[in-house]
Amino acid sequence: MTTTRSALDWRAHAQRLAGQLVASGDIRTPRWRDAIAAVPRHLLVPTAYEQDHSGRWTPWSTVDDLDRVYSPETLITDIDPAGIAVSSSTKPDLMARMLELLDARPGHRVLEIGTGTGYNVGLLAHALGEENVFSVDIDPDLVDAARARLAVAGYHPTLVADDGAGGVPEHAPYDRIIATCSAPRVPWAWVEQLADEGVILADVKVAASAGNLVRLTRVDEDTLVGRFTTRWAGFMAMRHHHDIPTALTPIPTRGEGATYRTTDLDTPRVWEIPPLWFLINLWQGPVGFGYTLDSDTRQPTGALYTAADGSWCHTITESGRHTVAEGGPRRLWSTIEHAATRWRELDEPDWDRLGLTVSRAEQTVWIDHPDGPAWNLLAERR
Ligand SMILES: C[S@@+](CC[C@H](N)C(=O)[O-])C[C@H]1O[C@@H](n2cnc3c(N)ncnc32)[C@H](O)[C@@H]1O
Missing domain, CATH: 3.40.50.150 (Vaccinia Virus protein VP39)
Structure with missing residues (x-):
């Protein structure tokens, strides 16, 4: 043609x-x-x-x-x-x-x-x-x-x-x-x-x-x-004239300073559950994420999470068992596990249960009703 x-x-x-x-x-x-x-x-x-x-x-x-x-x-x-x-x-x-x-x-x-x-x-x-x-x-x-x-x-x-x-x-x-x-x-x-x-x-x-x-x-x-909205959608983040290019958090390797343990959390790629991922970041502060890949096959072997304070964790899945390596000032995987437990206690809210109130003084994310449990968009409120 x-x-x-x-x-x-x-x-x-x-x-x-x-x-x-x-x-x-x-x-x-x-x-x-x-x-x-x-x-x-x-x-x-x-x-x-x-x-x-x-x-x-x-x-x-x-x-x-x-x-x-x-x-x-x-x-x-x-x-x-x-x-x-x-x-x-x-x-x-x-x-x-x-x-x-x-x-x-x-x-x-x-x-x-x-x-x-x-x-x-x-x-x-x-x-x-x-x-x-x-x-x-x-x-x-x-x-x-x-x-x-x-x-x-x-x-x-x-x-x-x-x-x-x-x-x-x-x-x-x-x-x-x-x-x-x-x-x-x-x-x-x-x-x-x-x-x-x-x-x-x-x-x-x-x-x-x-x-x-x-x-x-x-x-x-x-x-x-x-x-x-009940269907998830995501857009490119707003840029601003004086944005400082975000320094990429260096990808940590296993080894010195890391602690190793197993985890019962059966969703090592927590970002794949969007409302949970939103609440984790709302409750614990921003977390970066990505797959780790097998160097030969380029297939995902696990997930890597990093926070601005240098904390990181790396989940590795082998034969259905998830091992976690953590390093830096905070036990990042523990904070993710903690948030996931809290999400389950709230009966695993999906997007249809989440809302936002915007006022001059504060912006709060709530569950079920504006007067229900709510968290400030900038810092946790209650
Ligand atoms: C997904 S595109 C928009 C698509 C567009 N509505 C269309 O129909 O093609 C996102 C746009 O947001 C713009 N953008 C990013 N930060 C912005 C800001 N602070 N103010 C206004 N626009 C911004 C980007 O330059 C980009 O063009």
């Missing part, structure tokens, strides 16, 4: 994607079906990158693979000098679910944090009218590229290059605020810029992979309350 022929075919591909998302239940409203069918994702994402096993990124031209660009796949679109992906076009099925959850309707003014490629802005502008759509990204080059490509597609929303943690006060208030990058807590500026009946949909993430989308509504001038 030639490039020209492919480019002509994009509408059929976009319509097929819209139909697929209706069939999967991700789209429930004609407004979003029409938007997915009408917005040219290949035009807003002309180039995407894929990573091979050695970590090398290779660009590909989306117009040459319309099946792929009009599919529920996240497309990586920007890589920083360290080889870390810093912008992407989020999977359209997740975008559709979020737009449904946001419940943005004609007449609503919407602010998006994290413009990226402008694809989601295009969906919003198509459904609500470009005059009602505002979006901010920290990277001015991304904003310029999105603005130019959206104009070619026929949309002229208001795009701003700035740190979205401050919202976009000059166009407030907004009926809906949607964040497509994660934040460790909800920036107060968003609350201030939200209309009375407003909704905020954001990924609140306290550490790597430790968070989820939460949908907040206003209960009074100074308080928003809402529940985490």
Whole structure:
């Protein structure tokens, strides 16, 4: 198939994607079906990158693979000098679910944090009218590229290059605020810029992979309350202008200073249970994680956890038995075991039992009810 022929075919591909998302239940409203069918994702994402096993990124031209660009796949679109992906076009099925959850309707003014490629802005502008759509990204080059490509597609929303943690006060208030990058807590500026009946949909993430989308509504001038969504989703973390590159915690090796023991915890890769992983990080402070691989087969042999204070633990699974090596100032695996026990005592809460209250004074994660057991997003409360 030639490039020209492919480019002509994009509408059929976009319509097929819209139909697929209706069939999967991700789209429930004609407004979003029409938007997915009408917005040219290949035009807003002309180039995407894929990573091979050695970590090398290779660009590909989306117009040459319309099946792929009009599919529920996240497309990586920007890589920083360290080889870390810093912008992407989020999977359209997740975008559709979020737009449904946001419940943005004609007449609503919407602010998006994290413009990226402008694809989601295009969906919003198509459904609500470009005059009602505002979006901010920290990277001015991304904003310029999105603005130019959206104009070619026929949309002229208001795009701003700035740190979205401050919202976009000059166009407030907004009926809906949607964040497509994660934040460790909800920036107060968003609350201030939200209309009375407003909704905020954001990924609140306290550490790597430790968070989820939460949908907040206003209960009074100074308080928003809402529940985490039942289906887990994760976004890239917000960056800030003066971020100091995070020093990678050196990977410890077995040996001096380490203690060894067995563990009865049957889930050595605790991050694979997202609500438990969220609570562990909320209760114990941020923990980094990763697989350890067999040097010959490259198959996972265990899991490694590290904390900023230099504490680490390494679980090794052999013949169904889990051994743990721990080192550094804290017994990190013991803190994980302790949190897992507490989670079991609370009857293993899944996301449907977890909620968030955001007030000027504090932000608390609660179980079952805002007045139930609750923990502060910054420090444990009770
Ligand atoms: C997953 S991408 C957004 C996808 C986008 N909505 C789309 O449809 O293509 C996350 C974006 O958040 C942006 N971002 C990161 N930190 C930010 C911040 N502090 N303020 C605004 N945007 C930020 C990144 O530059 C990146 O483009």
